[in-house]
Amino acid sequence: MSNKNKYVLRFSRLNRILHVCMIVSFLILSLTGMSLKFSYTGWAKVLSKFFGGFESAGYWHRFAATIMIFVFIAHIVDLIRLRKKEFGSWKALLFGKSSMLFNKKDWHDLRDSLKWFIGRGPRPEYGRWTYWEKFDYFAVFWGMFVIGSTGTTLWFSEFFTNFFPGWILNVATIIHSDEALLATGFIFTIHFFNTHLRPEKFPMDIVIFSGRVSLEEFKLDRPYEYKELVEKGELEKYLVEQYPLIVIKGMLFFGWTALAMGFSIIIWIIYAMIFAYR
Amino acid sequence: MNRIFIILLFFTLHSRSFFPQSNDDCLMCHEDPDLKTKIGNKTVLLFVNQKSFSSSVHGNLECIDCHTEINFEETPHREELTKVECGTCHDDVQKLYTECLHGKANAKGDALAPLCQDCHGNHNILPVKDRNSVVSPMKIPVLCGKCHREGTPVQLQRNIPKDSILENYSESIHGEGLLKKGLIVSATCVSCHSAHRILPHTDPRSTISRKNIATTCSVCHSEIETVHRQIIRGELWEKQANTLPACVDCHQPHEIRRVFYDYGMSDKDCLECHDNPNIVASIDGKSLFVNYAELKNSRHTGTACSQCHTEVNVSKKRPCETIQKNVDCASCHAEVGAEYLVSMHGSLTAKMDENAPSCKECHGNHGVLGKLNPESPTFATNIPNLCGKCHREGEKATVRYKGSEKDIINHYTESIHGKGLLKSGLTVTATCTDCHTAHKELPHTNPESSINRNNISHTCGTCHHGIEEQFAKCIHSPLVSDTEKKLPVCFDCHSAHEIRRADTEGFKLEIMSQCGRCHEQIAETYFDTYHGKVSQLGYTKTAKCYDCHGAHDILPITNPESRLSRQNVVETCKTCHPAANRQFAGYLTHATHHDPDKYPFLFWTFWGMTGLLIGTFIIAGLHTLLWLPRSLEWRRKLKKMHEDELNSDNDEPVENKSKTEKDEE
Numbered sequence: 053m054s055n056k057n058k059y060v061l062r063f064s065r066l067n068r069i070l071h072v073c074m075i076v077s078f079l080i081l082s083l084t085g086m087s088l089k090f091s092y093t094g095w096a097k098v099l100s101k102f103f104g105g106f107e108s109a110g111y112w113h114r115f116a117a118t119i120m121i122f123v124f125i126a127h128i129v130d131l132i133r134l135r136k137k138e139f140g141s142w143k144a145l146l147f148g149k150s151s152m153l154f155n156k157k158d159w160h161d162l163r164d165s166l167k168w169f170i171g172r173g174p175r176p177e178y179g180r181w182t183y184w185e186k187f188d189y190f191a192v193f194w195g196m197f198v199i200g201s202t203g204t205t206l207w208f209s210e211f212f213t214n215f216f217p218g219w220i221l222n223v224a225t226i227i228h229s230d231e232a233l234l235a236t237g238f239i240f241t242i243h244f245f246n247t248h249l250r251p252e253k254f255p256m257d258i259v260i261f262s263g264r265v266s267l268e269e270f271k272l273d274r275p276y277e278y279k280e281l282v283e284k285g286e287l288e289k290y291l292v293e294q295y296p297l298i299v300i301k302g303m304l305f306f307g308w309t310a311l312a313m314g315f316s317i318i319i320w321i322i323y324a325m326i327f328a329y330r
Numbered sequence: 331m332n333r334i335f336i337i338l339l340f341f342t343l344h345s346r347s348f349f350p351q352s353n354d355d356c357l358m359c360h361e362d363p364d365l366k367t368k369i370g371n372k373t374v375l376l377f378v379n380q381k382s383f384s385s386s387v388h389g390n391l392e393c394i395d396c397h398t399e400i401n402f403e404e405t406p407h408r409e410e411l412t413k414v415e416c417g418t419c420h421d422d423v424q425k426l427y428t429e430c431l432h433g434k435a436n437a438k439g440d441a442l443a444p445l446c447q448d449c450h451g452n453h454n455i456l457p458v459k460d461r462n463s464v465v466s467p468m469k470i471p472v473l474c475g476k477c478h479r480e481g482t483p484v485q486l487q488r489n490i491p492k493d494s495i496l497e498n499y500s501e502s503i504h505g506e507g508l509l510k511k512g513l514i515v516s517a518t519c520v521s522c523h524s525a526h527r528i529l530p531h532t533d534p535r536s537t538i539s540r541k542n543i544a545t546t547c548s549v550c551h552s553e554i555e556t557v558h559r560q561i562i563r564g565e566l567w568e569k570q571a572n573t574l575p576a577c578v579d580c581h582q583p584h585e586i587r588r589v590f591y592d593y594g595m596s597d598k599d600c601l602e603c604h605d606n607p608n609i610v611a612s613i614d615g616k617s618l619f620v621n622y623a624e625l626k627n628s629r630h631t632g633t634a635c636s637q638c639h640t641e642v643n644v645s646k647k648r649p650c651e652t653i654q655k656n657v658d659c660a661s662c663h664a665e666v667g668a669e670y671l672v673s674m675h676g677s678l679t680a681k682m683d684e685n686a687p688s689c690k691e692c693h694g695n696h697g698v699l700g701k702l703n704p705e706s707p708t709f710a711t712n713i714p715n716l717c718g719k720c721h722r723e724g725e726k727a728t729v730r731y732k733g734s735e736k737d738i739i740n741h742y743t744e745s746i747h748g749k750g751l752l753k754s755g756l757t758v759t760a761t762c763t764d765c766h767t768a769h770k771e772l773p774h775t776n777p778e779s780s781i782n783r784n785n786i787s788h789t790c791g792t793c794h795h796g797i798e799e800q801f802a803k804c805i806h807s808p809l810v811s812d813t814e815k816k817l818p819v820c821f822d823c824h825s826a827h828e829i830r831r832a833d834t835e836g837f838k839l840e841i842m843s844q845c846g847r848c849h850e851q852i853a854e855t856y857f858d859t860y861h862g863k864v865s866q867l868g869y870t871k872t873a874k875c876y877d878c879h880g881a882h883d884i885l886p887i888t889n890p891e892s893r894l895s896r897q898n899v900v901e902t903c904k905t906c907h908p909a910a911n912r913q914f915a916g917y918l919t920h921a922t923h924h925d926p927d928k929y930p931f932l933f934w935t936f937w938g939m940t941g942l943l944i945g946t947f948i949i950a951g952l953h954t955l956l957w958l959p960r961s962l963e964w965r966r967k968l969k970k971m972h973e974d975e976l977n978s979d980n981d982e983p984v985e986n987k988s989k990t991e992k993d994e995e
Contacts, residue, residue, distance in 0.1 A: 091866035092857065106869035169956035175964065184953070209917075210909035218916025223935050225860060226923055230939035234946060242950040250957070251965040272968065 058291045059264035066130055071260050073123045074192075075310050080116035082236040082317055084109040089229050090324040117203055124196050149280070150180050152190070157276075158183040177276040184246055195235045202228035237321065240314035248311060256311065261303035262295055353380075356393040356400075367409065382454040416446045426526035429535075435488075442477070442484050449473055465525075467508065470518035471499055478519075498584040515550070522546055522583070538583070540576045547577045575637040575661060597622070599649060600635040624697040637662075659689045669770035672778070685726045692716055708768070710757040714739055714748065717762040733773075741827040758793075765789055781826075783819050784808075790820045800882040818848065832881070838870040845875045855920040871906075878902055878919070 063071075087099040087109060103109035131145065139145040146153055160176070162183050167173035181189075202224040205212045209221050248256050259265045271278045281287040294300070359365060360378040367374050383389060394400050396414045400407040417424025427433040427446070435443035449465060456463035464473055475496040477484040484490065492498075499505040499519070507516035522538055529536035537546045548554060603609055604620040611618055625631070636642045638657045642649040660667020670676040670689070678686030690698075692708060699706035707716045718739040720727035728738075735741075742748040742762070750759035763771075765781055772779035780789045787807075791798025802809055806817050823844045824830075830837040842865060846853025856862040856875070864872040876884075878894060885892035893902045903910035921929050923936035 087867065088863050091863040097867055100867040100869075106864050106867040107871065109867075166956070169960055175960070210907055210911065210914055213911055213914035213916070216913065218913050219918055219921075219931060221917045222859070222921045222929075222932055226932060226935045227939055230936065230943060234939075234943040237943070238946060238950065242947075242954060245954050251961045252968055254965070 057294075058267045059294050060267055060270045060287075061263055061290045061292045062259055062265050062270075063263035065263065066126070068261060068263050070123050070126055070130075072306070073119055077116040077119040077123065078239065079310060079313050080112055081120065082232065083313070084113040084116070085229070085232050086236065086317055086321065089233070090320070090328070093320070093324045093328045095320050095323070114207060117200075117207075120196075121200065124192075124200075152181060152186050154183065154186055158186060177279075178274055179276040179280075180274065188243055188246070191235075191238065195231065198231045199228055199235065202231070233321070236314075236317055240318045244311065244314060248307075256304065256307050258300065258303045258307055261307060262300065264292060264294055266294075267291070353393050369410075378453050386453060386455045387457055388453070388455060413445070414447075414452070423526050426524075429529070430527045431530065432528060442488065444477065465520075467514040467516070467518050468512070470520055471496060471505065471509065474519040492584060495584050502585055517550060521550070538578075540578075543576050543578055575640055579634060579637040597635050600639075603648075620696055628696060628698050629700045629703075630696075630698060656688075657695075666769050669767070672772070673767075673770045674772055685720070685730070687720065708763075710759070710761050711751055711755065713761040713763055714742055714752070721762075735826055738827050745827060745829045746831050747829060760793060764792070781821075783816075786819045786821060797882050803885075804880075804882055805884045805886055815848075822847075835868070835870050838874055839865060839868060842875055852920050855922040858922050859919055861919060873906060873919070877905070 083099060084103055087096040087103070088106075090096045091100075100106050100109050103112050135142060135145045139148060145151065147155070157179060161178060164173055164176035165183075168175050205216075205224045206221060206228060213221070247253060247260075265273070278287070281290065295303075357378060357380055360376055361380060363377045365376040367376055378393075388396070396416075396418075397411065398415075398418070399411050415424075417427070428437070432444050436445060451464055456466075458465050460466060461468065463469070476482070478490065479485065479496045480494055485495075500509055504517040504521075507513040508518060524537050527535075527537075529539075531538045531540070531543075533539060534541055536542060601620065601622055604618055605622060607617075607619045609618045610616060620635075630638075636649075638659075638661075639650060639653055640658075640661065641653040641655065643652040646652060658667070660670070671680070675687050679688055694707065699708075701708040701710075703709060704711070706712065719725065722728065722739045723737045743752060747760045750756045751761055767780050770778075770780070772782075774781045774783070774786075776782060777784065779785065787798055787801055791801075801807055805811055808817055811817060823841060832838075842853060842856065842862070846856075853875075857866060861873045865874060880893050885895075887894040889895060890897055892898065899915045900910055900912055903915050907914065918929065918932075921932055923929065923932040926933040
């Protein structure tokens with residue numbers, strides 16, 4: 053059988069759904085949050101009105117935050133489930149080939165990538181997860197912790213001030229807002245570049261929605277993983293059919309929308325920082 | 331008759347040679363109560379009552395002192411004697427009498443003209459102070475009334491311009507005082523008309539001429555100016571009495587009461603000409619028509635023409651030809667007039683400015699209505715339009731106005747006051763005149779002005795009294811804060827003409843920048859914190875300056891009564907955050923992360939976070955930028971591979987191709 057039009061399944065259905073939820077909630081959070089952070093700009097006021105005024109925007113923000121927390125919990129639950137079902141032990145999960153934890157190969161890949169960037173070597177043979185993907189993954193953990201905890205403090209400020217002094221709220225505000233700026237900035241520039249704007253992927257990579265990558269592309273992009281699968285003879289196990297065109301189109305549309313919103317936010321932030329900073 | 335004559339003759343002849351003719355000689359005949367003679371058709375009693383004569387003022391005089399014609403030779407004397415000349419002794423009074431209407435009529439031979447004895451009697455004249463005297467005050471009205479009563483020949487046949495004189499007098503306050511209350515100091519006929527030199531009111535020498543009437547009345551009413559100061563400018567009384575209405579303009583002769591009676595006569599005179607709709611001034615062709623009906627329906631319905639047009643001269647055929655000046659309303663409306671003179675409008679008028687409004691520009695002239703009449707241009711709901719005639723954008727007042735208030739009338743109309751007045755029809759709402767005053771409007775720079783910084787809270791306080799009281803205790807009140815700095819007053823926060831309800835969105839959001847005009851730094855840091863940021867998004871429910879600090883009752887936080895004092899601050903937070911606690915109130919509502927000394931925690935948190943952000947972006951950014959050229963290269967390679975694939979055999983295994991590519995690399 054020819055593998056020419058075959059696709060490799062890269063993301064589980066749950067992960068894809070979670071990522072869509074993540075995208076939706078993250079966009080809502082950043083749109084509503086940034087409108088407050090940059091409230092002195094005209095776009096912030098328009099945006100706030102779009103969400104039905106500030107009060108309503110606040111409800112959107114907390115609603116999206118709840119979704120994101122659920123996404124996070126769902127992922128943790130999924131990991132526990134995977135440990136039982138597929139890995140058998142925490143060790144296998146955490147230190148196996150598919151682990152999101154950094155391992156020796158990642159350091160080598162980073163080193164080789166830098167060499168490749170400056171023309172001192174070939175493109176490294178990336179595996180299942182590249183080091184930048186792992187970085188992105190843990191950035192979410194960090195963000196969930198930092199933004200989530202400060203956000204909750206601010207949300208339930210009256211409760212938390214039973215245990216902390218009032219100025220904690222000021223500190224939490226700064227951390228929440230600046231970390232959010234970092235998160236949005238990072239996602240909408242670096243992450244977007246790594247996945248979509250990177251010329252070889254340009255203009256869009258919908259693998260996170262379809263979960264499928266063409267075998268050809270897979271071989272080139274992840275040669276190490278490909279080799280491993282071929283060696284183990286497990287490649288067939290991951291081969292699937294592509295979705296119908298209409299579904300792909302839907303995914304492209306969603307992706308473009310999210311991308312456009314992300315870029316808009318970046319432009320607004322840059323505008324606010326440069327032209328309206330106070 | 332003959333018998334009497336013989337007796338008289340006898341007595342005269344008998345006594346002549348012994349002594350000069352004495353009273354006794356005269357009485358020999360005149361003692362007879364029946365002694366009569368006939369002069370013309372009239373029978374004249376010649377009896378002299380010796381008793382009443384001796385008790386009269388002339389009791390110690392000889393008959394012949396008055397009846398000078400009679401001499402010793404003739405006894406009894408000639409039958410036809412000339413009349414007694416009282417003036418021989420009373421030459422001063424005689425002089426007055428000859429100038430008097432009565433005297434002149436007598437000189438003309440008017441049979442109705444009264445002589446001395448017609449009023450005073452003859453042999454029985456008593457002193458004026460004697461209550462029995464016919465000329466005692468109590469009897470004067472009756473005495474004069476003999477001729478000047480309704481129906482008498484004098485009243486019917488002679489030109490007496492007044493009717494029912496005696497009746498009116500007896501009902502007047504003077505008549506009542508005299509006749510009913512027995513006050514002999516009350517004015518009688520002679521008090522006003524004088525006793526012996528009665529002249530028509532058209533005669534400038536007359537005690538009742540317009541010129542003199544005030545002096546005449548002041549004989550008794552000597553302090554009347556002080557009583558009338560409210561309506562008549564006192565100093566004019568002496569200086570320019572002619573510009574004032576005369577006493578009789580308001581208090582009509584013979585009918586004087588504290589209430590005013592309808593005029594008639596004088597207005598009718600004016601209307602002879604001014605009732606004609608086509609009458610115009612010869613100088614400028616301006617219509618001089620007076621709509622009398624309008625005047626009668628006006629506020630001045632009880633006012634006669636001459637009360638305002640004071641310079642009229644009744645002795646002229648055209649009484650108004652002597653008028654020199656415009657009507658001066660201040661003659662009566664003295665207080666208002668004084669205010670107008672110092673006002674902006676008044677000072678412009680004084681400079682003869684053509685744009686300056688006078689009384690009639692606002693009040694109208696003959697049709698002037700009270701401000702409580704909805705038809706009046708000065709009725710509350712009409713005032714914005716009235717003032718707008720000049721103060722609407724583009725009109726004459728705005729053209730010359732250089733201040734900062736623009737489009738005043740439109741702004742007012744949209745303001746809470748304007749809406750209250752014009753939309754809700756609340757006549758108690760503040761109109762132009764409530765703040766600027768009606769007659770003493772001055773620019774706010776003038777310390778006298780009702781809208782001056784120092785006076786405005788009192789002006790607003792006339793309606794918003796409760797607020798004024800609160801504000802007096804506020805930290806912004808000059809009574810509380812002794813400072814060189816400019817303290818805010820009502821209009822600094824509420825504006826002047828655009829005043830909005832304090833619960834409207836616009837007002838709520840603007841108030842922050844209003845406070846920020848003085849409290850610059852604190853406002854800036856407010857906008858750095860949650861409340862400020864939210865408010866900038868147009869969210870009005872968030873805490874604004876006055877939600878925490880109060881509005882008109884702001885107190886320093888050191889004051890235990892302050893909303894932000896230690897005792898009250900948690901309660902203040904609780905108005906929005908019901909579960910607020912002591913530590914919650916410790917939230918720094920005006921914090922900034924730019925001040926390392928005041929807020930080191932915030933400062934270092936901010937820079938820590940910013941460092942993290944910048945660090946992350948530098949590393950990730952560099953990584954991305956370095957990647958870019960390689961990625962482009964990779965893209966070209968992929969493209970080429972794809973094309974090759976299309977050109978080559980479909981069956982060729984992909985694996986090999988990819989291997990070749992990799993080898994090349």
